[in-house]
Amino acid sequence: MNYIVFDLEWNQSASGKRFVNKKIPFEIIEIGAVKLNRNMKEIDRFNELVRPKVYKNINKITGNIVHLDMNQLKNARPFSKVMESFLDFCGKDYVFCTWGNLDLIELQRNMKFYSMPSLSQKPIKFLDVQKLFALQFEGEKSQHTLEYAVDVCGIYKDIPFHRAFADAYYTAKVLKYLKPEYREKYSFDTYVLPKEKKEEIRILFEDYYKYISRGFESKAKALEDKEVLYSGCYLCKRPVSRKIPWFTNNNKHYYCVSYCRKHGLIKGKIRLRKAENGKIYVIKTMKQISEEQKNEIVQKQDKMKKQAQAD
Numbered sequence: 253m254n255y256i257v258f259d260l261e262w263n264q265s266a267s268g269k270r271f272v273n274k275k276i277p278f279e280i281i282e283i284g285a286v287k288l289n290r291n292m293k294e295i296d297r298f299n300e301l302v303r304p305k306v307y308k309n310i311n312k313i314t315g316n317i318v319h320l321d322m323n324q325l326k327n328a329r330p331f332s333k334v335m336e337s338f339l340d341f342c343g344k345d346y347v348f349c350t351w352g353n354l355d356l357i358e359l360q361r362n363m364k365f366y367s368m369p370s371l372s373q374k375p376i377k378f379l380d381v382q383k384l385f386a387l388q389f390e391g392e393k394s395q396h397t398l399e400y401a402v403d404v405c406g407i408y409k410d411i412p413f414h415r416a417f418a419d420a421y422y423t424a425k426v427l428k429y430l431k432p433e434y435r436e437k438y439s440f441d442t443y444v445l446p447k448e449k450k451e452e453i454r455i456l457f458e459d460y461y462k463y464i465s466r467g468f469e470s471k472a473k474a475l476e477d478k479e480v481l482y483s484g485c486y487l488c489k490r491p492v493s494r495k496i497p498w499f500t501n502n503n504k505h506y507y508c509v510s511y512c513r514k515h516g517l518i519k520g521k522i523r524l525r526k527a528e529n530g531k532i533y534v535i536k537t538m539k540q541i542s543e544e545q546k547n548e549i550v551q552k553q554d555k556m557k558k559q560a561q562a563d
C-alpha cells in the first residue's frame with residue numbers, strides 16, 4: 253500500500269457571497285501530491301494547475317496566500333482532465349494523507365460538480381497528518397499550521413509554502429516523523445455516509461472505540477437507534493451498571509457514563525452531524541475514564557440542570 257499525500261489550492265468568489273455557487277464554493281485551482289511507498293520512501297510526485305470554470309477572478313485572500321494569478325491558470329487543463337491524471341497517479345492500493353480534514357471534502361465536491369464518478373461509495377479512510385502531529389508531539393487535539401509542524405520536526409525548508417505541491421511535500425515530511433503506530437490512527441471522511449447498517453464503521457483503537465452510523469432522516473430517528481444508544485462496555489460487551497444516563501448540554505453532543513466490573517468507568521460521547529446529503533449521522537466514541545474525568549461529566553450535567561431550572 254502506498255501513501256498519497258496531497259494538497260489542494262482553491263479559489264472562491266472574488267465578488268462577495270452573492271456570487272457564490274453553492275455547489276462549488278471552493279473551486280480547485282491546483283493539485284499537488286507526493287507518493288510514498290510502504291517504507292515511507294518517496295516514489296513519485298504530482299503537480300498540476302487547474303483551469304477554473306466558475307470563478308474567473310482570484311479572490312483577494314486566495315491570491316495573497318497562494319500567489320497565483322489568472323494568467324498562470326488560463327493555459328492549464330480543466331479539472332476533470334487533471335483529476336483523471338491524478339487518479340492514475342494514485343494507482344490502486346493507497347491511502348490518502350492530508351493536512352487537516354478539508355481537502356478530501358472539497359476534492360469530492362469538485363468531482364461531483366463535474367459529474368465525475370464518486371471517489372468512494374462509503375466513508376474514506378485517510379490519515380489527517382495535522383491531527384496525528386498534534387497527538388504525537390503535544391498529546392492533545394490542537395491545530396497547528398504546517399509550517400509550525402515543520403519547525404518542530406526540524407525539517408529543512410527548501411521551497412516556499414502555500415502552493416499545493418510544496419504543502420504536500422512538507423506534509424509528507426511530517427508524516428515520516430510520525431511513529432509507525434500513529435500511521436494506524438485513521439480518520440474517516442464522511443462526505444459519503446455508510447448506506448446501511450452493515451456498512452457502518454466500528455473500530456477499536458488502542459485507547460478508544462469509534463462508531464460512525466448510516467444517515468438518518470432526523471435527529472429523533474438517530475437517537476432511537478439501538479446501537480447509537482448502546483452504553484455498555486465496548487471491550488467485553490458484558491452488562492454494566494449505568495452511572496449517568498445519556499444527557500446533552502447543547503443538543504449536539506450527548507454523554508453517558510457506565511461502569512464495567514472488569515474495565516472500570518466508560519464514557520460514551522455522541523456527536524450528531526449533518527451530512528452533505530442533508531441526512532443526520534452519528535459519530536460515537538467510547539473510552540475508559542478515571543473517577544476524576546467522571547466527575548467532570550457530573551459537573552457538566554449539574555450545570556445543565558441548573559440552566560434548565562433558570563430558563
Ligand SMILES: [Zn+2]
Binds near residue numbers: 485488513514
Ligand atoms: Zn468490560
